[in-house]
Amino acid sequence: MTRQILVLGGDGIGPEVTAAAERVLRILAGRHKLALAFEHALVGGACYDATGLFITDATMAKAKAADAILFGAEGGPKWDSLELTGPPETRSGLTRLRRELELYANLRPIRPFEALLAHSTLKPEIVRGVDFMIVRELCGGIYFGEPRGIERKGDGLLHGFDTQDYSEPEIERIAHASFALARSRRRKLCSVDKANVMESGILWRRTLTRIGERDYPEVELSHLYVDNAAMQIVRNPRQFDVIVTDNLFGDILSDGAAMITGSLGMLPSASLGTPRPDGRRPGLYEPVHGSAPDIAGQGLANPLGAIMSAALLLTHGLGRPDLAQIVERAVARTLEAGIATPDLGGKAGTGEVLAAVIEAL
Numbered sequence: 001m002t003r004q005i006l007v008l009g010g011d012g013i014g015p016e017v018t019a020a021a022e023r024v025l026r027i028l029a030g031r032h033k034l035a036l037a038f039e040h041a042l043v044g045g046a047c048y049d050a051t052g053l054f055i056t057d058a059t060m061a062k063a064k065a066a067d068a069i070l071f072g073a074e075g076g077p078k079w080d081s082l083e084l085t086g087p088p089e090t091r092s093g094l095t096r097l098r099r100e101l102e103l104y105a106n107l108r109p110i111r112p113f114e115a116l117l118a119h120s121t122l123k124p125e126i127v128r129g130v131d132f133m134i135v136r137e138l139c140g141g142i143y144f145g146e147p148r149g150i151e152r153k154g155d156g157l158l159h160g161f162d163t164q165d166y167s168e169p170e171i172e173r174i175a176h177a178s179f180a181l182a183r184s185r186r187r188k189l190c191s192v193d194k195a196n197v198m199e200s201g202i203l204w205r206r207t208l209t210r211i212g213e214r215d216y217p218e219v220e221l222s223h224l225y226v227d228n229a230a231m232q233i234v235r236n237p238r239q240f241d242v243i244v245t246d247n248l249f250g251d252i253l254s255d256g257a258a259m260i261t262g263s264l265g266m267l268p269s270a271s272l273g274t275p276r277p278d279g280r281r282p283g284l285y286e287p288v289h290g291s292a293p294d295i296a297g298q299g300l301a302n303p304l305g306a307i308m309s310a311a312l313l314l315t316h317g318l319g320r321p322d323l324a325q326i327v328e329r330a331v332a333r334t335l336e337a338g339i340a341t342p343d344l345g346g347k348a349g350t351g352e353v354l355a356a357v358i359e360a361l
Contacts, residue, residue, distance in 0.1 A: 002035040003318055006066040008059070008093075010044040011079075012291025013301035014072020020303035020354040021070055021310040024330075027361060028314075028323050039066075043093040044074035044291075055093030063097055064282075068317035070310065071097075071286035076293040088143060094286075098138055101282045103271035104170070105177040106136040107312070108254040108288065110237070112261045115335035119262030119344055122234065127260050132240035133181060134257060136250025137174040138271055140166050141200075143247050164200045166246065171207040173274065178244035179216040188241035190222045192229040192249055204246065226253070233257050254288065263343045264289045265302035268309035270316050285313040299349040302341040304331055307357060330360035 007022055009015030022038060029036045041047075041059040048054050054074075063069055074094045089096040097103070111131045117124040145163030153159050182189040191208040195201035205223055212221040224232065226249045232239065233253065237260055245253060258267045265287070273282040287305030295301060308331060311324040334356040340346025341353055348356075 002037050003067040004065065005036055005038050005313075006059075006062050006069045007038055007040045008043040008063075008069060009040070009046075009072040010074045010093075010291065011046055011076050012073050012293045012296040013289075014044070014074070014291055016072075016296070016299075016301045016350055017287060017303045017306035018070055018072040020350060020357075021306040023354060024307050024327060024357060024361070025070075025310050025313070027358060028326065032320075032323060034318070034320065034323070043071070043097075045076055045079035047093060048079060053093075054091065055096050059093075060096065060100060063101060067280060068313050069097070069284040070306075070313060071284050072306070073287070073289065073291035076291050095143075097284060098271060099144075101284070102139060102273045103282060103284055104137060104139040104274075105174055105272045106138040106250065106254075107181075107270045107272065107316075108134045108136065108250075108257075108267060109312075110134065110254075110257045110260055110267075113266075113332055113335050115332070115338075116262035116266070116344065121259045122237075127237065130237045130260055132237065133185070133242045134250060134254045135174065135178045135181065135242060135244040136254060137166075137170070137244075137246050138250075139247075140170045141247035164198060164246075164248070166200045166204060168203065168207060171204055172211060174244060175208050175211045176215070177272070178242055179212060179219050182219045182242040183216060186241040187218055188220045188222070189216075190224055190229070190240055190243045192224050192226050192243055192245035192253070194226050194249075195223075196225060200246070208244070229253060230256060233260075258288065263302065265305050265341070265343045266308070268305050268312050270309070270312040272316060281316065283313070283317045285309040285317065299351060300342055301350045302343050303350050303354055304334075304357075307331060307354075326361060327357075330357045333360040 009018045084091045089099045120127045142162050142164040145165035148162045150160045193201035193204045195205045258264045267288045269288050271284040275281040311327040314324040315321045339348050339356040
């Protein structure tokens with residue numbers, strides 16, 4: 001059966017790095033008799049310039065029909081300064097994809113390569129052997145809660161306000177995804193909240209505890225407040241196996257944890273939904289770096305985050321973890337050979353790094 005991959009390069013360096021990841025997937029597909037079909041469409045600012053929308057209904061239909069989405073990056077100064085109104089999903093193609101496909105579980109692996117230990121902002125003895133996963137709830141919380149807005153109130157002053165809102169079913173589904181992942185790893189799950197001052201945090205903690213005791217007694221569940229969790233990730237990151245947290249806290253903690261790997265450009269991600277009746281699980285795979293407009297088109301972008309995102313696509317989207325391991329080993333060999341882009345202290349360009357990965361495959 002041919003599997004459909006929708007490639008949404010987006011803005012800035014997005015098209016450059018997704019092209020590299022697509023090239024790796026095509027090579028593996030040819031060598032291992034994996035039938036893949038690729039389709040391309042606009043998203044983000046590039047789509048807005050062409051259509052007045054950050055993603056079109058036609059592209060959304062393609063995304064819903066695809067087996068997996070390979071995403072680059074969205075945004076840049078040209079579009080970030082637009083004064084737009086409406087809900088978040090009308091102001092971002094990526095946000096609409098997440099919401100309408102219900103991609104509620106965002107997986108961000110934190111596992112530094114041995115060759116990059118010296119590039120981490122932490123000491124090598126702290127980051128060596130680190131291997132944990134941050135699971136960020138992606139479709140709820142303060143980014144989507146209502147009411148929200150900027151209004152002039154009775155005191156005559158402008159007030160900006162957002163609402164942190166989680167329903168019990170929203171917490172339950174991310175809890176099950178996180179417990180199942182932890183059960184397949186080292187059976188340790190740390191839930192991060194702010195239950196000491198937030199009502200949503202109290203419900204979050206109660207729900208995680210209930211589900212753990214009832215359905216996953218073999219998984220060791222712990223709880224941390226988010227400020228302590230941030231400190232612990234820096235102090236002793238090896239203590240973690242799987243971390244689950246809400247949308248806002250996950251956004252912050254995962255970017256901070258990225259520095260363990262040596263560069264934000266190295267960090268892949270997978271955004272997953274609930275498996276469908278036919279067994280397919282909708283998923284979007286993207287490097288977590290931004291669009292980096294300052295280096296776009298110069299051949300300097302680090303493609304390894306996108307290539308590692310393709311490895312996650314192979315595992316979670318296509319059910320081929322064996323091929324994902326081939327990709328990871330090829331990336332490791334490339335770095336061990338000292339072939340890296342400037343963000344990692346190297347002198348290689350995007351094409352040179354891609355060529356080295358292909359040779360290592």
